[in-house]
Amino acid sequence: MPPSCIPEHSAQEQLTLSHEQRVYQATAELPNANGYFGRFGGQFAPETLMPAISELIEAYQEARKDPAFQAEIDRLATYYVGRPTPLYEATRFATEAGGGNGPRIFLKREDLAHTGAHKINNALGQALLAKRMGKNRIIAETGAGQHGVATATACALLGLKCIVYMGEVDIHRQSLNVFRMRLLGAEVVSVTSGSKTLKDAINEAIRDWVTNVDDTFYIFGTVAGMHPYPMIVRDFQSVIGREAKAQFAEQVGGLPDMIVACVGGGSNAMGLFYDFIPEKDVEIVGVEAGGHGLEGTKHAATLVKGDEGVLHGSWSYILQDDNGQIIETHSISAGLDYPGVGPELSWMKDSGRATFAAITDEEALEGFKLLCRTEGIIPALESSHAIAYAAKHTRHLGPDASVVVNLSGRGDKDMHTVAEALGVEL
Amino acid sequence: MSTTTQSRIGETFARLKSEGRTALMPYHTAGFPTLAMSKEIIRALGDAGAEMVEIGVPFSDPIADGPSVQATSQIALDNGTRLPDCIQLVRELRAEGITAPFLLMGYYNPILKYGIERYVADSAEAGVDGFIVPDLSAEEADTLRQECIKHGRDLIFMVAPTSTERRLSIAAERGSGFLYCVSVKGVTGAREKMSDSLGEYIERVRSYTDLPLAIGFGISKPEHVNQVGEIADGAIVGAALINALNAVPDEEKPAAAQAFIRYLKGEALM
C-alpha cells in the first residue's frame, strides 16, 4: 500500500509570520489560518463565494482526519490509479546528457498513473471530497486537458456530473483530450473570453461556481487560486514526493542532491517538493516555460520574470503589465501556459528554499526528443521542460550526485503539437 | 456599528431618504465604447437624473462579471483604457461641474499595481467619492480602508444572499457609504425577475447596519426599481444599461443612456 495520501498538519492554527522571516520554516505548518504562506496566498474572492470557501475548508479539515476517507483514497490510489508509480533510473538518458560526467538521473513516473499524468491524484481526492459533501455537480477548468480528463475520469468513477471549462485556443491544440473528456461523459464548454486559454477557463469556472454555489463543487487543478485550494491540491499531490523519497532511499540510500519539476500552476512541483522541504541538503528547482525566450512577453515564466499581484483569488507572483492587467502568456505546452503560480512556490522562491529557471520551447523539444530516443519514454511537453533542465543544467553536480526529475505526464496528447513544431504533417 | 460618512454619498442618501426617494445608480465601464464616448454617456446618465454613477475600471480577468460587462471591459482594454484614464475621466467630468457622486468599481490587481495610497489620493483629488473592489473582502481590505478614511472617501463592501452572519457584521462594521447587496447568487447580468426572497434577505442585512442599502445585479426594468425602492435605498443597474447601449450605434449611445434612465425612472417608455 502507498503511504496515506494526506499529510497530517493543522492548517487552522494561526501562525505569525513577519516579512523579515526569509527562511522557509520547514517545521512551520503552512498555510496559516487565513491561507497565507508568508505574505503569499489569501482569499481574494467575490463575496458570494466566501461562504462556499469556508464550507470547503471545514469539510476538508474533517475529511482528512477521517480514517475512512484516508482509506478510500489509499484504496483507489493503489487499485485504480496504479500507485506507487515507479522511480526509474534513466541511465542512457543521463549518459547522453551528461557526457559520462553528469549525475545519475531518476524519473518519477507520474506518466504511468491512470490517465497519464499526476493530475489524477488531486482530481480523485477532490471528487471524493465533493461526494462526501453531497455536491453532485462538478466543475473544473483545464489547460492541456489533463486535469479535465482526470476530473472527468474521477466523475465517471464516482457517478458525478462533470462540466469542464476550456479555452478555445486549448481546445484546438489539445483536441485529443477534448474527445477523451467527452467519451468519459463530461460536458466541455469552450471559453472564448480574454486570451481563450487556461486563465480564462479559470475565470469562467469561478463564475459558474459563484452562480451555482449550492450544489456545485469546483475541482481546481493546481496549487494556485484562493485558499484552501493551494493547500488541498498540494496535500493530494504530496504523495509524489513521499513515494519518491522512500523509493530513492531504498534504491540508492539517503537523499537525492537535487529534485526538479516543471511549474505551470505548480501542482506536480509542490507534490514532489513538499516532503523534501525540511531536507536542507536537497536542492529544489522549479522549471518554468521560457516560450520564445524571456526578453519579450512570449513566455510563461511567472516566478522568474513576474512580480507580485493578485490573480484568481491569491496573492502571488503573476505576469502583468505596468497597469496591472494580466499578460497573455505563451508556451508550447498548454499546461504551463498560465500567468500565475501557486503562493507556496512564491514563498519558496522568496525564502530561498527553491530556485526557479526557464526552459524555452525549443529546449523543451530537444529534451522531449532526447528522452524518446534514449529511454523509449514519450514525455508530456510540460514535463519535457524539467527533462530539458536536467539534461542541460545538472552536469556540474558530477557523477556522484543524483537528480530526481518529476515526469509529470506522458506525451500522447502532444503528438499534434510536436509534429507541427517539427514540421511534420500527420 | 458604523454610520454614514460625511461624504457626498452619505449626503445624497440622506437627502433622498428625506424626500422618500430611491437612488438610481447606473454602472458604466470607462472606455466603452471609447474613452471619449464613455464620458458623454456618463454625463448623459447624470443629465437624465441618475443620483450616483458607478464607473467601471476595465480589467483583463473580471471574475465577478457576466458576459455583458466582461465584453465592455475587453473593448475598453482593446482601445487602451487603463486605470489612470478612469481617474482622468472623473477629473474632466468634475471640471464640467457635474456633482453627482462617483464610485470607482475596479478589481484589486490594477489598484495594487498603481499603489493603494496613490490610487485613493489621486482618485479623491479627481473627485471620486467611493470605491468598490469586487474581489477584495473586508478582511483583506485594511490598507485600502485606512487610506479611504484618511481622504474622507467611502469604501463600499458587497454582501450576498449567501453571506453568513459573521460576514454581514464584518461588512457592516468596516464598510461606509452604503452596503452593496448583491441580489442573487451569480455574476453581473440583466435578469427577467428579481428573487422572491429579496425582501427577507434585505431585512436580514438591515438588522446588521444603519448604512443605506443598495441592491445590484439583475435590475433591468422600472418594476424592479420600484420593487427595490420598497425595501432598499438604491438600485444599481449595470448589464441592462449595457444591453440598451449595445442595441444602438455608438453615436446614439449617450442618447440611449439618457432614455434608459428615464425609462427606469418611469418617466418614459422604452
Ligand SMILES: Cc1ncc(COP(=O)(O)O)c(C=O)c1O
Ligand atoms: C503533464 C503535466 N505536467 C504539468 C502540468 C502543469 O501543471 P502543474 O504546474 O500544476 O503541475 C500539466 C498541466 O496541465 C500537465 O498536464
